[in-house]
Structure formats: structure tokens, C-alpha cells
Amino acid sequence: MTVNLKEFDWEQIKQTFWDLFIQITTIPAHISGGKEIDLTQETLWLLIANIAFWLLTAIMVRFILMLLWKTISVFR
Secondary structure, rough: OOOOOHHHHHHHHHHHHHHHHHHEEEEOOHHHOOOOOEOOHHHHHHHHHHHHHHHHHHHHHHHHHHHHHHHHHHOO
């Protein structure tokens, strides 16, 4: 089986990746101290905010799975 790389729509793949990864595009004024920050203009802050978002999401999912595992093990 041979995969032809020209068959992939790389622009669509890139856009889908960014749509999935970039969840936070602005920091509201009530969080940032009175001024709304547009993260699309601040690329470093955009990267930091989204890494923090996904890290916290992963930690919450791990915590939920640990609770589920402990609950299941109690009822065995």
C-alpha cells in the first residue's frame, strides 16, 4: 500500500489542527486587569495560554479517571 502525499489537503489538515489546539484567543478584561488581550496578536501568550488550557484539561481528566478507578475498585 503506497500513500501519495499529494492526496492530502495540507492546508485543511493545518487548519483543523489549529482549530483543535487553539481554544483561547482572547483574555477578558476582568481577568487581565481592565484591558482585553487579543492573543492572536501576542503569539507567545497565545501559545502559553493554550498549553496551560490543555495541561489543566489533562489534569482534570486524569483526576476524574482516578476517581472512577477507585470507585470501581471499591465495588468489586
